[in-house]
Every structure is written in C-alpha cells, then in structure tokens.
Amino acid sequence: MIRLPSILLATFSLLAWAQTPKPAAPSPRLKVMVDPGHGGDDGGAKGPKGLKEKTAALEIGQAVAARLEAAGFQALLTRDDDTFIPLWDRARVAxxxxxxxxxxxxxxxxxxKAARGSEVFFLSLGKGDDEDVVAVENAGAGAAPASAESVVASILDDLAQKAFLQDSERLAVAVQGQLNRLAGIKERGVKQAPFIVLRGAAMPAVLVEVAFISNPKEEEKLKDAAFRAKVAEAITQGVRRYFAETNGSVRRRMVGAPG
Ligand SMILES: [Zn+2]
Structure with missing residues (x-):
C-alpha cells in the first residue's frame, strides 16, 4: 500500500471540499396567474338550470390556484370574489x-345541447377558429381605452403576446391533452381566437373553456367540487408538462437572457 505524504492528503481533501457543490439558492417558484372570467355585472353564459359562468369560473379558478400551490407553483388570481375586472386590465395585472x-x-x-368537453385557445392575430365564442367572451371588454396614453398602451398590449405565441400554443396543447383525458375525448385539438384578454399578456397565455355550461350534464358536473378538483388536477398536470418540455426556457427569456 502506498502511503501519501500527509501534506498531499491535506491538499486533496482541501480540493475535494472546494469542489463540493454549494447548496443552490432556492429557485423562485414559477408564478401562474389564474384568471376566472367575468364577474360582477358580467355574468357570462348561463346554464339551462341557471348556473352562471362567472360563479363556476371563480370556483374552478380557486380550485386550480389551490392545486397549483400544492404542486409547488405560486398561484395568483385576477379575482377572488364576484368583482368585474375589465378584460384589458387582466393581462396587465399578470x-x-x-x-x-x-x-x-x-x-x-x-x-x-350535446356539445361537451374542454376547448383550449391561444391568441389569434387574425379571425380565429370560433367567432361565436369570441363574440361572447369579448363582450365584457367595455370600451377600448381612449386617451392617447391608453392607445399607446393598447398598441404595446397587442405586441406583448406576439412574442409568446409559440409557447402559448405549447401550453394550450399540454393543457388540452390533460383535459381531453379527463373528458374521455381523444382527438380534440387546440384552437386560436382573437380574445382581448390574451392580447396584452407578456407571457405564455391560454384561455380554457372548461366545459359546456349549456349542456345540462356538464352544468350539473360544474356544481360538483369533486369534478372541479379533477379539472384543477388536469390543468396543473398540463402546466407541469409544459414546463418540463420547455425546460425553463420561458423564465430565462422573461429576464432578458438570449434564447
Ligand atoms: Zn366566458
């Protein structure tokens, strides 16, 4: 057995100590803005038995936020009660x-009446795939901002989402896939539409039509907390998949690094 001089041993152990990875600084949690549609005087669509879209959207939003938090994300809500927030403001808050x-x-x-399941949209800069849905969802926008400053702001808003369309499509595909599994629907793909609420988002952004409130069976399901928890789980799994696939590139771009 070869015995190393103690000075060498000391050097080796010093080197080993220097190369031991330091505990990494805890990375900030990824932040997800959850936006329950409508609110206040804007009730949105209504089910055959009277369930309001604004109520179901808030309950689903709260379930999604809770599930995201449990999965390690930081979840924020644009509204946590029955308040109307203008569409133009929602992305700005995010x-x-x-x-x-x-x-x-x-x-x-x-x-x-038989229409069922979820549809996930990302922004279209043109006409989009479903004009009826767009008319309903954009109806609560109110007047576009009028002052010169607001006009500039809205032009900037229009530019914001353009940079993220590819990532938004990826997010839409990931979420749609999980919601299809939940609904037992195989082939439904994602759609594109010119939703005002998505235009100003400077981050990957999607609009999820969670279920058909016009379908009596789905209206009934939406009243059930267990169903809402399943929806929340599916959306959270979609978000996880999205981040796993993009491997954090989104956050790097957000802070201005190349790529
Ligand atoms: Zn809506």
Whole structure:
C-alpha cells in the first residue's frame, strides 16, 4: 500500500471540499396567474338550470390556484370574489406581477345541447377558429381605452403576446391533452381566437373553456367540487408538462437572457 505524504492528503481533501457543490439558492417558484372570467355585472353564459359562468369560473379558478400551490407553483388570481375586472386590465395585472403563465378560465355555451368537453385557445392575430365564442367572451371588454396614453398602451398590449405565441400554443396543447383525458375525448385539438384578454399578456397565455355550461350534464358536473378538483388536477398536470418540455426556457427569456 502506498502511503501519501500527509501534506498531499491535506491538499486533496482541501480540493475535494472546494469542489463540493454549494447548496443552490432556492429557485423562485414559477408564478401562474389564474384568471376566472367575468364577474360582477358580467355574468357570462348561463346554464339551462341557471348556473352562471362567472360563479363556476371563480370556483374552478380557486380550485386550480389551490392545486397549483400544492404542486409547488405560486398561484395568483385576477379575482377572488364576484368583482368585474375589465378584460384589458387582466393581462396587465399578470405583467405587473411578473407571472410566468396566464390562464383565463371560462365556460362554453353552444346551441347544440350535446356539445361537451374542454376547448383550449391561444391568441389569434387574425379571425380565429370560433367567432361565436369570441363574440361572447369579448363582450365584457367595455370600451377600448381612449386617451392617447391608453392607445399607446393598447398598441404595446397587442405586441406583448406576439412574442409568446409559440409557447402559448405549447401550453394550450399540454393543457388540452390533460383535459381531453379527463373528458374521455381523444382527438380534440387546440384552437386560436382573437380574445382581448390574451392580447396584452407578456407571457405564455391560454384561455380554457372548461366545459359546456349549456349542456345540462356538464352544468350539473360544474356544481360538483369533486369534478372541479379533477379539472384543477388536469390543468396543473398540463402546466407541469409544459414546463418540463420547455425546460425553463420561458423564465430565462422573461429576464432578458438570449434564447
Ligand atoms: Zn366566458
């Protein structure tokens, strides 16, 4: 056995100590802005038995926020009670809070009573895939900002989401996939539409039509906390998948690094 001089041993152990990785600073939690649609005087769509979209959207939003928190994300809500927030302001709040993702939650309505399941949208800069839904969801926008300062702000808003369209599509695909599994629907893909609420978001942003409030069976399900918890789980799994696939590139871009 070769015996190393003690000075060498001391040097080796000093080197080993120097190379031991220091405990990393705790990384800040990824922040998700959850946006329950409508509120206050804007009730949104209504189910055949009278359930209001604004009520179901808030309850789902609260469930989603709680599930995201449990999964290690920081979840914020644009509204946590029956307050109306103008569509133009919702993305601005998300921007001001430095959110990493924006998820707007709504309930669908269709003339066909049998229409069911979830539809996930990301922003279209053109006409989009579903003009009826857009008309309903943009109705609560109120007048566009009028002052010169607001016009500049709204032009900037229009530019904000453009940079994130690809990531928004990825997020939409990840969330749609989980919601399809929940509803037992195989082939439903994501859609694009010019939703005002998504335009100003400077982060990947989607609008989820969670279920058809116009379908009596889905209206009934929406009243059930266990169903809302399943929706929250599906959306959270979609968010996790999205971050796993993008491998944190979103956050790096948010802080201005190349890439
Ligand atoms: Zn809505």
């Amino acid at each position: 921007n001001a809070q430095g959110a990493d993702l924006f998820i707007s939650l709504h309930l669908n309505a269709a003339r066909a």
